[in-house]
Amino acid sequence: MSLRSASAVLDRLDLRSTSARRAVITAVLSRSQPVTARELVARLARRGIGRATVFRTLDLLVRAGVLSRIHGIEGGERCFHYTRCAPEHHHHLVCRACGKVEEIDARRLDARLDSVARGHGFRALSHAVEIQGLCQDCH
Amino acid sequence: MSLRSASAVLDRLDLRSTSARRAVITAVLSRSQPVTARELVARLARRGIGRATVFRTLDLLVRAGVLSRIHGIEGGERCFHYTRCAPEHHHHLVCRACGKVEEIDARRLDARLDSVARGHGFRALSHAVEIQGLCQDCH
DNA sequence: GCGACATTTGAGACTGAGTATCAGGAAGGG
DNA sequence: CCCTTCCTGATACTCAGTCTCAAATGTCGC
Secondary structure (H helix, E strand, C coil): HHHHHHHHHHHHCEEEEEEEHHHHHHHHHHHCCEEEHHHHHHHHCCCCCHHHHHHHHHHHHHHCCCEEEEECCCCCCCCCCEEEEECCCCEEECCCCCCCCEEEHHHHHHHHHHHHHHHHEEEECCEEEEHHHHHHHHC | HHHHHHHHHHHHCCCCCCCCCHHHHHHHCCCCCEEEEHHHHHHCCCCCCCHHHHHHHHHHHHCCCCCEEECCCCCCCCCCCECCCHHHHHHHEEEEECCCCEEEECCHCCCCCHHHHHHCCCCEEEEEEEEEEEEEHCC
16 A cells, blocks of 8 residues: 555656655655654665665655655754645644654644734745644653 | 843853853844854854854853754755744744744743643643744745 | 666765864963 | 863864766656
């Protein structure tokens, strides 16, 4: 299923279906939690897939709206995290201690964020909101 | 005034009042808008202040709660921004096009963010929220 | 199937932010 | 003025992400 969906993604985006790309897409999409670029690079390197290809493919997917790219924990890891989700309406809770990232569904926040941003003349095209704190396990 | 306040800051934090530190603090505090680490390094290098000292001093100030460290614009610059503000209760609007950063005062957001985070078992120790969008000038 | 051709790949060099180290230098208490 | 302690800048380093380019691979017309 995951491989078929990787092909489907590539097909939809009018990109050549190469084994490297399928591997990258499968690796990201098979995770429900966000993955770091670092981890993907390391994991895929074992299969002979180069660093450049991983970043290139991730970039394509982000631009195509398949993945969303979020920041890591402040002060700790500085590499990006990638996760499957529409880039427009998600928010993340990042644990500062263990780095765990949880998605939250906060429709009601959206309206408020929108109104705040508009009040400042901003169009909040993307609600890439990250709340940082300590998760249950870490305090 | 700014120099006096730099000394005051150092005094309050029980740090030696050196010319390098005063220069770094003055440079950051004299700006109302957030400054990038890059810009500070470049500006202070002209006065013979080394990169390491700038980062060290900024770090001290962030840890002491004098400055707040926020992310730059997504996709473009990736270096940190520093700004004078209490780290606990501020939110930022970041323009994706020009990189402008505005502070917003959103007390009402706080309560909602808190409740959302707590609902997920998080203690939202720091509301480092960044809303990304396009500012008035850029759309 | 096959071959031409454009796209993609991976190796490796490069960039630039931030960090670590360390000998020399300054602050400041006595 | 001296001595200890802390601070500084030069420099080398790390590491994420980008760039480059020759070689490999997918695609499509035949």
